[in-house]
Amino acid sequence: MTDSPSSAVSLARHGPAIGWxxxxxxxxxxxxxxxGITLCAYLMPAxxxxxxxxxxxxxxxxxxxxxxxxxxxxxxxxRQTSVTVTSAIxxxxxxxxxxxxxxxxxxxxxxxxxxAVLVAVLALLARLVRAGGIVNFISETVLLGFKTGVALYxxxxxxxxxxxxxxSHGDFWERSGHFIRHVRDTNLASLAVGGGALVxxxxxxxxxxxRPVGLLVVAGSLVLGATADLGGHGVKLLGEVPQGLPxxxxxxxxxxxxxxxLPLAMACFLLGxxxxxxxxxxxxxxxxxxxxxxxEFLALAGANLAAGLGQGFPTSGxxxxxxxxxxxxARTPLSGLVAAVLMLLVTVxxxxxxxxxxxxxxxxxxxxxxTGLFQLSALKRVWNFSRGEFAVxxxxxxxxxxxxxxxxxxxxxxxxxLLLLRRGAxxxxxxxxxxxxxxxxxxxxxxxxNERVPQTFIFRTDGALLYFNSEYVSxxxxxxxNSRGSDVKLVVFFLGTVPAIDLAGVELLTVIREAVVGRGxxxxxxxxxxxxxxxxxxxxxxxxxxxxxxxxxxxTVIRRWQDExxxx
Numbered sequence: 001m002t003d004s005p006s007s008a009v010s011l012a013r014h015g016p017a018i019g020w021x022x023x024x025x026x027x028x029x030x031x032x033x034x035x036g037i038t039l040c041a042y043l044m045p046a047x048x049x050x051x052x053x054x055x056x057x058x059x060x061x062x063x064x065x066x067x068x069x070x071x072x073x074x075x076x077x078x079r080q081t082s083v084t085v086t087s088a089i090x091x092x093x094x095x096x097x098x099x100x101x102x103x104x105x106x107x108x109x110x111x112x113x114x115x116a117v118l119v120a121v122l123a124l125l126a127r128l129v130r131a132g133g134i135v136n137f138i139s140e141t142v143l144l145g146f147k148t149g150v151a152l153y154x155x156x157x158x159x160x161x162x163x164x165x166x167x168s169h170g171d172f173w174e175r176s177g178h179f180i181r182h183v184r185d186t187n188l189a190s191l192a193v194g195g196g197a198l199v200x201x202x203x204x205x206x207x208x209x210x211r212p213v214g215l216l217v218v219a220g221s222l223v224l225g226a227t228a229d230l231g232g233h234g235v236k237l238l239g240e241v242p243q244g245l246p247x248x249x250x251x252x253x254x255x256x257x258x259x260x261x262l263p264l265a266m267a268c269f270l271l272g273x274x275x276x277x278x279x280x281x282x283x284x285x286x287x288x289x290x291x292x293x294x295x296e297f298l299a300l301a302g303a304n305l306a307a308g309l310g311q312g313f314p315t316s317g318x319x320x321x322x323x324x325x326x327x328x329x330a331r332t333p334l335s336g337l338v339a340a341v342l343m344l345l346v347t348v349x350x351x352x353x354x355x356x357x358x359x360x361x362x363x364x365x366x367x368x369x370x371t372g373l374f375q376l377s378a379l380k381r382v383w384n385f386s387r388g389e390f391a392v393x394x395x396x397x398x399x400x401x402x403x404x405x406x407x408x409x410x411x412x413x414x415x416x417x418l419l420l421l422r423r424g425a426x427x428x429x430x431x432x433x434x435x436x437x438x439x440x441x442x443x444x445x446x447x448x449x450n451e452r453v454p455q456t457f458i459f460r461t462d463g464a465l466l467y468f469n470s471e472y473v474s475x476x477x478x479x480x481x482n483s484r485g486s487d488v489k490l491v492v493f494f495l496g497t498v499p500a501i502d503l504a505g506v507e508l509l510t511v512i513r514e515a516v517v518g519r520g521x522x523x524x525x526x527x528x529x530x531x532x533x534x535x536x537x538x539x540x541x542x543x544x545x546x547x548x549x550x551x552x553x554x555x556t557v558i559r560r561w562q563d564e565x566x567x568x
Contacts, residue, residue, distance in 0.1 A: 016075065016076065016077050016292075016295060017073060017074045017075070017333065020332055020333075024332065024334075028331035028332060028334075029334075030329075031328075031329030031330060031331045031335075032329075032330055032331055032332055032334040032335040032338060033335070033338055034214075034215050034328055034329050035325050035326075035328030035329045035330035035335040035338075035339075036328075036330075036334070036335040036336070036337070036338025036339040036341075036342065037215050037218075037328075037338065037339075037342060038214040038215050038218060038324060038325075038328035038365070039082060039321065039324055039325045039328060039330075039335060039336070039338075039339040040338070040339040040342040040343050040346070041215075041218045041354075041357065041362075042320075042321060042324045042362060042365060042366075043065050043069075043082070043084055043321060043339055043343060044062065044065075044238075044343060044346065044354060045238050045354075045357065045359070045362055046061075046065075046084065046085070046318075046320075046321065046362075047061030047062045047064065047065040047084065047085055048061050048062065048238075049061070050084075050085040050086065050087055050090040051064075051085065051090070051313075054085070054089075054090040054091070054093040054094040054112065054313055055093070055094035055097065055098055055108060056093075056094075056108065056109060056112055056313060057105070057109075059244075059246070059347075060109060060112065060311065060312055060313060061085050061090075061312070061313075062343065062347055063245070063246055063307070063310045063311050063312040064084075064085045064116070064307040064310070064312025064313050064314075064315050065083075065084050065085060065312075065315070065340070065343060066310065066312075066340050066343045066344050066347065067306040067307050067309070067310035067312060067340075068083045068084075068303035068304065068306050068307040068312070068315040068340075069082075069083055069084075069303075069336050069337070069339055069340030069343070070306060070337065070340045070341070070344075071302040071303050071305070071306040072299050072300075072302065072303040072333070072336060073333035073334065073336040073337045073340075074299075074302065074333075075295065075298045075299035075301075075302050076280075076295065076296060076299040076333050076336075077280070077290075077291055077292040077295040077296065077299075078279070078280035078283055078284065078291055078296065078317075078333070079283065079287065079289065079330065079331065079332050079333060080283040080287070080322055080325055080326040080330050081276065081279050081280050081283065081317045081322050081325075081333075082317065082318055082321040082322045082324070082325045082335075082336055082339070083276075083299075083300075083303045083315050083316065083317060083318070083336065084315060084316075084317075084318035084321045085312070085313065085314075085315055085318075086271075086272075086275070086315075086316055086318050088271055088275075089268050089271050089272065089313075089314050089315070089316060090313070091169075092264070092267055092268060092271065093112055093115060093264070093268070093313050093314065096264045096267075097111050097112060097115075097264070100260060106252070107252070109311065110250070110251070110252040110253050111253070111257060111260075111261060112312075112313035112314075113250060113253070113307075113308045113309070113310075113311050113312060113313065114250060114253040114257055114258075114261055114308065115261050115264055115265050115268060115308070115313060115314055116304045116305075116307045116308030116312060116313050116314045116315070117250065117304065117305060117308035117309070118258065118261055118262060118265035119265050119268050119269045119272065119300070119304040119308075119314045120300070120301045120302070120303075120304035120305035120308065121265075121301075122265060122266060122269040123269060123272075123273070123297045123298070123300040123301035123304065124297070124298070124301040126269075126273065126297040127294055127295075127297035127298045127301060130294050131294070131297070132277075132292065132293025132294035132295075132296065132297060133293065139392065139412075139413075139416045140285065141382060141389045141390075141392045141393045141396075141412075141416070142392055142393070142396045142412035142413055142415075142416055143278060143281060143282055143285070143396075144375065144378055144379065144382065144393045144396075145379075145392065145393035145394060145395065145396030145397035145399075145400075145408070145412055146278055146282075146396045146397070146400060146408055146412065147282060147373040147374075147375065148373065148374055148375060148376075148379065148393075148397050149172075149396060149397040149398070149399070149400025149401050149408050150319050150370070150373055150400055150408075151370040151371070151373035151374040152172055152374070152397075152400075152401060153171075153172045153175075153400055153401060154319065154320050154366060154367075154370045155367060155370060156172050156175035156176050156179065157175060157366075158363040158364075158366045158367050159179050159363070159367075160175075160178070160179055160182070161194070161236075161359050161360060161362065161363035162190070162191065162194040162195070162198070162360050162363040162364060162367065163179075163183065163185075163186040163187065163190060163191050163194070163360075164186060164187030164189070164190025164191060164194075164234060164235065164236065164360060165182055165185040165186065165187065167179070171401060171402050171403065172400070172401035172402070173401065173402065187233075187234040187235065189230065189233035189234055189235050190234060190235045190236065190358075190359075190360045191360070193221070193224070193230065193235055193358050193360045193361060194358070194360025194361060194363055194364045195360075195364075197217050197221060197360070197361045197364040197365070198364040198367060198368065200213065200217055201213060201214060201217060201364055201365065201368040202368060202371075205327070205368060205371075214324070214327065214328050214365060214368075215328070217361060217364075217365070218357070218361065218365075221357060221358050221361040222353070222354075222356050222357055224358070225237055225356030225357060225358050226356040230356075230358060235358050235359075235360065236358070236359040236360075237355060237356055237357060237358055237359065238354050238355055238356070238357040238358075238359065238362075239355055240351075240352075240355055243347060243348065243349075243351040243352075244347070244348065245344075245347065245348060246310060246311040247311070248309055248310060248311075249309060250308065250309060265314075268314040268316075269300075269314075271316065272300055272304075272314065272315070272316025272317070273296075273297065273300065273316075274410065275316055275317055275318075275319070276296050276299075276300060276316050276317035277291075277293055277296055279317045279318075279319055279322050280293075280296055280317065283322070283326065296317075300315075300316065303315050320366045320369060320370070323366070323369035323370060323373070324365055324366065324369050325339075326369075327368065327369045379393060388419055391415065392412055392415050392416055392419065393412070395411050395412050395415045396408050396411060396412030396415075398411075399411035399412060421468070423463075424463060424464070424466065424468065424469060425468050425469045425472060426469065426472055427461050427462050427463030427464075427469055427472075427473065428461070428462040428463070429459070429460065429461045429462070429473060429476040429477070429480070430443045430444070430445045430446070430459075430460055430462075430480075431443075431444055431445060431452075431457065431458060431459060431460075431480050432444060432450075432458040432459070432460050432492075432494060432554065433447075433450030433451050433452050433453075433458070434450060434451045434452075434453055434555075435450055435451075436449065436450070436451055439553070439555035441458060441494070441554045441555070443460070453558055454487075455487055455488060455489040455490060456488065456489070456490045456491075456492065456558060457480070457481055457484055457488045457490070457491050457492070458491075458492040458494060458526075458554055459477050459480060459481070459491070459492070459493050459494065460494040460496075460497060461473050461476070461477075461497065461498065462497045463497070463498070463499075464498060464499055464500040464501065464502075464505070465498055465500075465501040465502070465504075465505030465508060465509070466500070466501075466502050466504060466505060467502055467503075467504035467505075470504045470505055470507070470508040473508065474508055474511070474512065477493075477512060478515075481516075488521055489521055489522065489565075490521060490522040490523075490524065490558065490561050491516045491521050491522065491523050491524070492524050492525075492526050492554055492557055492558065493509065493512065493523070493524070493525050493526070494526045494527060494554060495525055495526065495527055495528040495529070495532055496526065496527035496528075496529075498528075498529070498532055499529065499531075499532075500531060500532065500535075501532050501535045501536070502535070503539055505535075506535065506536055506539030506540070506541050507539075509525075509536070509541060510540075510541055510544075513544070513545060514544075522561055522565075523545075524552075524557045524561060525545075525548055525552065525557075526552050526553060526554045526556075526557045527552060527553060527554070528548050528550075528552070530550070533548045533550065536548050
């Protein structure tokens with residue numbers, strides 16, 4: 001039995017991989033494989049490091065990356081986002097569960113895995129109610145500030161590794177201060193290894209685009225670490241990587257644990273959802289495709305369910321990992337599958353070979369990846385365009401530097417919403433005049449050549465009439481009307497630029513009509529859209545005004561009023 005076309009469309013909608021695999025081009029395979037190999041080399045040490053931040057054994061980070069990576073690529077609509085454990089979520093898990101488990105490592109691991117499963121449930125619920133529209137409040141200006149802040153923040157985390165001394169925790173300012181205070185502790189051998197890798201990667205990015213330079217650097221550094229006594233010269237190597245896989249399932253988790261873990265799971269979900277959406281939108285805009293925010297919830301649900309059942313902990317899209325994936329040449333999410341499979345094979349069979357990977361080389365890979373995020377020219381362009389938009393970008397930037405990635409996005413998003421509400425609360429209003437020689441009416445305050453129709457006042461507001469702007473629109477209306485003096489006999493309220501209206505808007509028009517009629521003037525509506533007409537009808541406006549009919553242009557309304565006045 002063959003699947004019906006509708007079934008195929010449904011499967012492709014819920015699992016985008018079905019769609020892009022059908023049109024997959026063989027020429028993309030090289031980039032995806034190379035990116036997957038490079039990503040694997042970065043994910044393994046990152047997973048081990050973040051597991052320590054979470055208070056878990058190193059293998060927990062590997063399991064989380066492996067199992068979430070085996071699932072995420074099937075559901076994500078982003079072609080470059082890499083799913084991984086992140087420092088923010090790891091720190092949150094470690095600080096929250098440390099006080100609950102009383103130092104019991106087995107209990108700690110069970111609750112961390114259970115948290116990942118709860119995150120999966122929350123992400124699935126968000127997908128079912130289609131909450132992806134919420135992330136649309138993260139504007140492109142917010143993303144610009146976010147990316148610039150992320151570039152500086154990630155640089156502050158990697159520079160100590162490049163120079164061969166221990167970094168610090170905290171925000172950008174704490175990390176930068178620590179780096180400046182300890183720069184004299186730089187290990188010259190580490191700086192030589194990392195700096196050499198950095199130069200090669202930068203030259204490769206400039207002159208050998210879409211070539212596996214990153215992979216060659218990783219391979220060369222492994223050979224160097226295995227043959228030269230780098231450790232004896234103070235260069236930090238990756239060290240032992242645990243071998244083998246865990247039992248699959250949630251042994252030891254109890255129903256009573258759910259209430260305990262739910263606040264932590266909600267915080268992890270919020271962190272993961274915002275960061276994954278911000279990363280996905282950044283890549284979608286850069287590479288010219290559409291990100292489905294609702295679909296990313298489903299991808300997070302599948303990834304976290306797999307990570308939890310695989311004895312890991314919560315995962316999300318990771319900025320540095322995704323940048324490594326993109327700069328490695330990833331064309332589709334297949335690179336994530338390649339990385340996960342390679343991590344699986346290395347963890348089971350070849351974990352010993354990664355012990356010689358120099359940490360400064362990993363730092364160089366991330367530093368090169370973030371160079372494309374620092375966009376000073378774009379910030380300058382936003383400054384020239386709008387001071388308000390620039391304030392949004394700077395808020396996101398400062399939020400990232402001072403409070404981390406999530407807070408940077410949230411600060412910028414909140415400011416975007418506030419600016420949006422401000423625009424909605426104070427819509428542009430104007431008087432309309434006839435464009436000479438036509439029946440078209442346009443803004444006559446900005447365009448003085450437009451002509452007033454004798455004895456007629458035509459008012460326009462550019463925005464929805466809602467409860468929070470009705471008073472402002474009323475004030476603007478009467479201010480313009482009163483400035484005309486006593487010659488006005490007809491008032492026309494133009495609704496062609498009003499997309500929606502609520503009950504307060506209906507009451508506003510009712511009050512305006514009563515005031516205008518009370519002054520002995522006529523009152524007419526022009527070009528009301530169908531949705532607005534229906535709302536006016538439900539709100540009782542037509543009881544006194546009469547039917548609000550369609551196709552009432554300003555010119556038509558004026559001619560009909562003139563005919564009625566002449567017949568009277």
